[in-house]
Every structure is written in structure tokens, then in C-alpha cells.
Amino acid sequence: MDSLPDSILNDLRKVEEILTKIDENQTQSGYSLEHVLNNSDNINMRSEMMKFVRNVSLQCLNVFPHDHILKEAALVAEEISNTKMNSSSVAITPCKTLAKSLLKSNHQDVHLRGVYARREAAFGNIEYARKVFDMALLSIEGLPWDPKSNASLLFFCQFKSQPSSLQLLRARQGFKEQIRVIQETWIHGSINENSVASICCASLFEELTSGLEYGIEILNQSLSMVLPERRRKIHQLELLFNYYIQMLWKHHSEVELANIWNILVQELQIYPFNPKLYNTIIQIGHLHTSPSKLRWIIDDYLHKKPSVSVYLFALSYEIRKGSSHHRVHRIFERALGDNMLKSCELNSESVIPGGFLEWKETMDSWGSKMISAIKGLHFVAPTGSNLECHGKEGTVFVG
Secondary structure, eight states: OOOOOHHHHHHHHHHHHHHHTOOGGGSTTOOOHHHHHHTOOOHHHHHHHHHHHHHHHHHHHHHOTTOHHHHHHHHHHHHHHHOOSOGGGOSSOTTHHHHHHHHHHOTTOHHHHHHHHHHHHHTTOHHHHHHHHHHHHHHGGGSSSOGGGTTTOOOOOOOSSOOOHHHHHHHHHHHHHHHHHHHHHHHTTOOOHHHHHHHHHHHHHHHHHTOHHHHHHHHHHHHHTSOHHHHTTOHHHHHHHHHHHHHHHHTGGGSOHHHHHHHHHHHTTTOTTOHHHHHHHHHHHHHHSOHHHHHHHHHHHHHHSOOHHHHHHHHHHHHHTTOOHHHHHHHHHHHHTOGGGGGSTTOOOOOOOTTOTTHHHHHHHHHHHHHHHHHSSSOBOTTSOBTTTSOOTTOOSOO
16 A cells, blocks of 8 residues: 655644644654653663663664664663763763674674764764764775765764864865866756755855855755756756755744745745645745635645645645635545546556566456455455355365
């Protein structure tokens, strides 16, 4: 059976949160680690709790050995369970022993090296973290992908020791040169995920060091390099646009909501099926415009560009706003009766393997029998045979 991707479910959940004004700690995703810790005043209790989290994370890693979230959870839990004072007064990172033990069992675990380096950096050991990062990048040489595409990544975190002006200048110059090279490749039609990731890194760098305006400027320049009609067909540029609207939403309190609203409505013409765009439109629209204006835009795209995405967000909005049952029911009926949805992005075609001439007819026949079994009053075997007519002992249905 088809199910919604986690990304769309997360976007729908965000819409629900802002419409119902639910506190982030009380959402369906459950209590966060910070929520649990803030409600545990007893240091010993907190330590025992973190030991439990560490042990569970390590057990889960036996089943999901490549999950970086579990690795970080184990290391953070190890830190908290062994730290009962300010981290600045402790010379050695508390999770160091555990991290080295895990790396000893798998020397090629680049993810774990990266996670451990972040923990060292967060603990204030910047130079040692840099060494761990360098070792991780060097270890990529022996893996079956091109290390050069990832060697220039900048790992920028909010450390206690701020980078010097010279370091910032060198990083900015490096990003400018990288963007210049990327622009040349884009002109020739070569747009890949690595180049988009580099643009996002450059934008993040400017956002953190110079402010939102400079970060947005890099994204605007990059997106404007490609004509809208071509942008619509390039998935990597849609990922870049998703990062763009994520940054706008993060700083929406600092920007005129009218400006963000105009950008979102305009971009909807290019990406009419983008779940993250609908998510942001509903969130900004809830703060900026009237419900009737927001409904008008949603209805307009239900008519122009119908898709499962827009129907889901329309239903989520109407249900959470407490709209009439008649309107909600009408949207459901419209979705079920829309022939355009048969070819939309969340509906997949039936798989018909080659080499079987009667595959479709046979499968359709079996499907019809199973549907008839649901509707009928008789008993049906797994083969689709009517046991009421052929229920004699010894009858063979499948050879």
C-alpha cells in the first residue's frame, strides 16, 4: 500500500502546529531530549537516564549501523551521563572513550568520525576536532566514491572561540571562487547536487557571519541564473529553492511578511507541486493574510494544478481551521473524482514485467476476485476460489 513520505508528513505536521498553536514540545513527534532533561532536576537521575539512552542507542546501532542520529545520540548521552559540572572545567571530552571504541570496531566509519569531531568541537577542543575531520576526509580516499567532490566542505558550527577576521576573509574568498566555478558549469548545463550543496554552504556562511540579507543574496543570484521554465525541470534547483524558503521562514520575524508572501505566491507558478512551498504558504498566510485569501489561492491551484500534495494541505488547513463538514467533504469528493490525480506525482503506475504476455489480464482477474470476495457473503481461499462451491476435502486449487 502507498504511504506518504516522511518529508510530506513533517510539512503537514508543521501546518497543524501553527494552526492549532501547539507548543513544540507537545507535538506528535514526542518529547525531545531537552524537554526530558529540563524536567529532571536531580543530577543522579539525569545521569542514569542518559546511561539508558546510551545503551538503547548502542543496541539500535547493531540493527541500523549507518544511522548517524543514533551515533550522535549515543555520544551525547555518554557525555551527559559522565558530566556533572560545567564542561569547560573538564579536560577530556566525556564521550572520547566510547567514540574510540566504536571507531576501533569500524575504521572506515566516516559518519562516526564526523559526529565525534562535532562533539569535540562543541566541547571546545577545536584543534583536535579539526584533526578528526581531516582523518575522516582522508579516509574517503579508500571508499568507492570520488573524494574530491566532498573535500572542500566547510564544517561551520557555533563554537565558543570565534574565528578570526583573517579566517573569515579566507573562507569568504574560497566560497566566492567556488561559486564562480559553479556558475560556469551551470552555464554549460551541468547542475548537480554537489554544486547545490556548495551554494547552500556559502549562503549559510554569509547568514551566520554577515546576516540574512547576504545569505539570501547568494541564493537569489544562483536561482536567477536559470530561466523559470528550465528551473521547473531540474530537481536539484528545487532542492535549492527549498533551502531558500526554509531560510525565509526561519527569519520571518525579521522580514516584512508581505515581501515573503509575494515571493511564495510567485514561486508557486514554478513549483505548483512542492509540499514545502505549500507548507510555508500556509504558515506565512496564517500570519499575514485573511483565511479567505488563503482559501482562494488553494482553490485556484486545486483547479489549475491538482495534485495529492495540494489536496492534502487543503484538507489539513480546513480541518484545523474548523471549517464546515460540507467544505471538507467537498474537497474529499473532488479529490476522489479527479481523473488528473491518476498521473500525479504520488500515484505510481502498475508494474508489468516483461516476458509475461498475459500478466495484466491475469493480475486484473485476481484483483477482481479479491474485490468480489470482500463484497460477497461467501468464503474465499487465498487462491480466490469459492470454497462454498469447491469446498470438498481433497480439492486441489493450486498445483
